[in-house]
Amino acid sequence: LDDLLAEGVSGRRVLVRADLNVPLDGGTITDDGRIRASLPTIGKLAEAGARVVVTAHLGRPKGTPEPKYSLAPVAARLNELLDATVTLADDVVGASARSTVEGLADGEVALLENIRFDARETSKDEAERGAFARELAALVGAGAGPSGAVFVSDGFGVVHRKQASVYDVAKLLPAYAGGLVLAEVEVLRRLTGTPDRPYVVVLGGSKVSDKLAVIESLLPRVDKLLVGGGMCFTFMAAEGLGVGSSLLEGEMIDTCKRLLADAGEKIMLPADVKMADRFAADAVTETVLVAEMREDWMGLDIGPITAERYAAELADAGTVFWNGPMGVFEMAPFADGTRVVAQAIVDSDAYSVVGGGDSASAVRALGLPEGGFSHISTGGGASLEFLEGKDLPGIAVLEGHP
Numbered sequence: 001l002d003d004l005l006a007e008g009v010s011g012r013r014v015l016v017r018a019d020l021n022v023p024l025d026g027g028t029i030t031d032d033g034r035i036r037a038s039l040p041t042i043g044k045l046a047e048a049g050a051r052v053v054v055t056a057h058l059g060r061p062k063g064t065p066e067p068k069y070s071l072a073p074v075a076a077r078l079n080e081l082l083d084a085t086v087t088l089a090d091d092v093v094g095a096s097a098r099s100t101v102e103g104l105a106d107g108e109v110a111l112l113e114n115i116r117f118d119a120r121e122t123s124k125d126e127a128e129r130g131a132f133a134r135e136l137a138a139l140v141g142a143g144a145g146p147s148g149a150v151f152v153s154d155g156f157g158v159v160h161r162k163q164a165s166v167y168d169v170a171k172l173l174p175a176y177a178g179g180l181v182l183a184e185v186e187v188l189r190r191l192t193g194t195p196d197r198p199y200v201v202v203l204g205g206s207k208v209s210d211k212l213a214v215i216e217s218l219l220p221r222v223d224k225l226l227v228g229g230g231m232c233f234t235f236m237a238a239e240g241l242g243v244g245s246s247l248l249e250g251e252m253i254d255t256c257k258r259l260l261a262d263a264g265e266k267i268m269l270p271a272d273v274k275m276a277d278r279f280a281a282d283a284v285t286e287t288v289l290v291a292e293m294r295e296d297w298m299g300l301d302i303g304p305i306t307a308e309r310y311a312a313e314l315a316d317a318g319t320v321f322w323n324g325p326m327g328v329f330e331m332a333p334f335a336d337g338t339r340v341v342a343q344a345i346v347d348s349d350a351y352s353v354v355g356g357g358d359s360a361s362a363v364r365a366l367g368l369p370e371g372g373f374s375h376i377s378t379g380g381g382a383s384l385e386f387l388e389g390k391d392l393p394g395i396a397v398l399e400g401h402p
């Protein structure tokens, strides 16, 4: 981004891929963290006089426009937060997008409608994606020479997706990494390099299967892996414990057995859990030791003994990576485990990175100080894939560009 700003962007059209995929409750944004994280890049470009065309997705629409996935609430929030006028186009590359982009004055910002309203964005067919990417590039005026249109990749949360607006368009326009992508990569490289020891990873979330690749790649490199969230019950079942009606991935039990056999001394599992008679904020609850889980009840949070044990590990850590809540933090009775663990990270002197949309939302929803963490990543899947050591298409494609 600095190279591009040094080149000069005044009057040029800059296509920016941002990750503005925020959680919504009806039409209300419940956590605007990703929008705020995208402001510096968009703001700097607008201040420097660029005509900024932002493209982003929201949720996973099926390739056609659906009102509930409209970026309208995001455009409204961007307008409130940015010192520049933001106009939302009614479509992605159609007549509205063209006239909105053509009408941009220097320093103004256009937001295209949800890029996933066009099925070609996420197509597995390279030719289809390529055709769509050409339309996107044409929208900002590709081929206008060295002082013409450029692409800035700033949606770190989507760089693991080989999609038209992330990957293919970067081959058609001079492409630059935005400030957010650069900052995220710098932080995550610190974790894949030689992190200060002990290196403690806290993993939660609902499914072991979603996290298996990252668990396998992290285990040889970490000192401790603290497991919570829905996924801990599959590990407990692998240890032969009854888990009641808690979340369970039966087909992953053997895998968990293998992980425990290979690296059991590094993996910490709950000693107690908070159980509920049903999945509801006003459920009847009871905290039990893991050997005493009630048959028809479900575990919805780690218990206080576990939270304190995890907090003790975190107190002495040199580096911490946290992905996934410890319980159903959105419901007050099941938020304690996540709160205690998150507070322990805040209180420790460790270099700490929060990865994942849900964990980042939990930090804000629980009112924890964002400054208490060294970095809160905007990437969920992207930060996990980075830590797995995978080549991320949206980053790889930028290499070799000016």
Ligand code: 3PG
Binding pocket: 019, 021, 059, 060, 157, 158, 161, 357, 379, 380, 381, 382
């Ligand atoms: C995310 O929420 O992790 C990113 O916005 C990517 O979204 P996706 O998983 O739907 O591609």
